[in-house]
Amino acid sequence: MKVTKRMENDVAVVTLSGKLMGGPDAESVRQVIRDTLDEGTRKIVVDLGGVPWVNSTGLGVLIASHVTASNADAALKLAQVDKRISQIFMVTKLHTVFETHGSVQEALQSFQG
Amino acid sequence: MTTSVKPNEIQLRMPSQIELLDVVDKVAAAIAEQLEFDEEEAHSVANSVLEAATNAIQHGHLLDSSQAVDITFEMTPEALRVTVHDFGPGFDVDAVLNADPTSPDSLLRPRGRGIFIMKSLMDEVSFEIDPEAGCTAILTKFRRTR
Numbered sequence: 001m002k003v004t005k006r007m008e009n010d011v012a013v014v015t016l017s018g019k020l021m022g023g024p025d026a027e028s029v030r031q032v033i034r035d036t037l038d039e040g041t042r043k044i045v046v047d048l049g050g051v052p053w054v055n056s057t058g059l060g061v062l063i064a065s066h067v068t069a070s071n072a073d074a075a076l077k078l079a080q081v082d083k084r085i086s087q088i089f090m091v092t093k094l095h096t097v098f099e100t101h102g103s104v105q106e107a108l109q110s111f112q113g
Numbered sequence: 114m115t116t117s118v119k120p121n122e123i124q125l126r127m128p129s130q131i132e133l134l135d136v137v138d139k140v141a142a143a144i145a146e147q148l149e150f151d152e153e154e155a156h157s158v159a160n161s162v163l164e165a166a167t168n169a170i171q172h173g174h175l176l177d178s179s180q181a182v183d184i185t186f187e188m189t190p191e192a193l194r195v196t197v198h199d200f201g202p203g204f205d206v207d208a209v210l211n212a213d214p215t216s217p218d219s220l221l222r223p224r225g226r227g228i229f230i231m232k233s234l235m236d237e238v239s240f241e242i243d244p245e246a247g248c249t250a251i252l253t254k255f256r257r258t259r
Contacts, residue, residue, distance in 0.1 A: 019138075021167070023131045053138060053160070055167045056230060057131075060223030067221055084156045091233035092226050093215040 001025030002050075003032050008108055011043040012036045017050035022057030033065045033076070042074040045107040049080030059088065066097060075099075079107040125184040127166075129174040129199075137166045137184065141195070144186050148193055148256060157234035158193065158254050164227040165197035165250040173199025173248055192236075195252045203242030210238075 001018040003025075014032055018025070036044055046065070054062070062078075069076035077099045081089070089095040101107035118124065125140055127133050141162040145155035166182060174180035180200055187194040213219065214226045231238045237253035 019135055021131055021134050021163075022171070053163065055134065055160075055163050056224070056227040057167060057171070059226060063221055064223045083152070084160065087153065087156050087234070088160060088230060091230060093220060097220060 001028070003028050005032055005036065007041075008045075010041065011045060011108055011111055012041045013045045013047055013104055013108075015047040015050065020048075020051050020054040020058030020061060022055065022061070026057065026061040029061050030064060030068070033068055037069065037072045037074055042072070043111050044069060044074060044076045045079050045101075045104055046076060047079045047104050048082065048085065049104075051085065052082060053084050054088065059092065059094065062098070063094070075111070077101060077107045077110065079104045119187075121188045123186045123188075125186075126181050127184070128178045129170040129176060129180045129182055130178045131167070131170055131176070134163055134166055134170075138163055140184075140186070144188065144193065148188060150193075150254070150256070154254065154257075158195075158252075161231040161234045161238075161252050161254075162195055162197070164230050165195070165252060168227050168250070169197050169199035169201070169248070172204070173201030175201075190256070192253050192255045197250045197252070198247060200247040202244070203240070203248040206240045206242065 001016060001020060004015045006013050016029065066076050079101045080103060081100050089098065101110060123144065138159055141159045142155060145158040150158060166184065169182045170176060183198040185196045209228050212225060214222065214229050231252060235252045236255050239251045241249040
């Protein structure tokens with residue numbers, strides 16, 4: 001799992017590449033989210049375009065990131081969620097928790113609306 | 114030494130390493146394709162087998178990589194039956210099977226979805242727990258008549 005971050009104006013775009021399945025990689029995702037919030041950023045897009053699948057442990061990482069952001073009065077949105085991950089979001093009803101967008105650009109634009 | 118294998122079975126024995134889940138995923142996906150499951154069904158199979166293997170590694174063996182997880186894919190004209198075995202003590206099956214992680218109180222909990230995902234995506238899910246032999250998850254996906 002590779003985690004990178006870039007700023008698009010006042011929005012942090014956190015890009016994940018690889019399988020999200022727990023272990024040390026999961027901690028690095030959480031740390032990037034925490035660092036982003038500590039820096040004062042309150043708008044975050046997590047780009048899942050490079051993530052082919054997640055397991056329930058990986059789901060837990062996304063949920064914990066969402067909760068951490070919410071507790072800091074920040075908004076965390078997801079972009080480019082694979083169909084396979086969407087299937088898990090649907091059965092677990094996490095599609096009601098996460099705001100998802102088809103592209104990073106779409107997610108960025110949603111912050112302007 | 115002689116070994117034998119059933120003509121409709123594929124067996125996989127792996128160390129309990131989370132990093133190896135991708136191997137399990139690729140085998141499950143290839144078998145689902147071989148059995149001509151459609152895309153959604155193939156995702157269901159792969160996602161569920163991953164969850165069972167994740168449970169075996171994390172909960173059954175507590176990430177002890179010296180412990181083996183055994184996965185068997187049995188292919189019949191009617192169904193794909195996958196068994197995932199670990200040597201752990203098992204768990205309270207009824208409590209876990211009856212848990213609903215989609216309830217408002219549970220929705221934001223970071224854990225407790227693995228078996229629910231399997232139940233939701235496969236046609237049949239059961240567990241055999243033996244204090245001596247360990248825990249076996251049994252997942253079945255029926256093949257549709259096309």
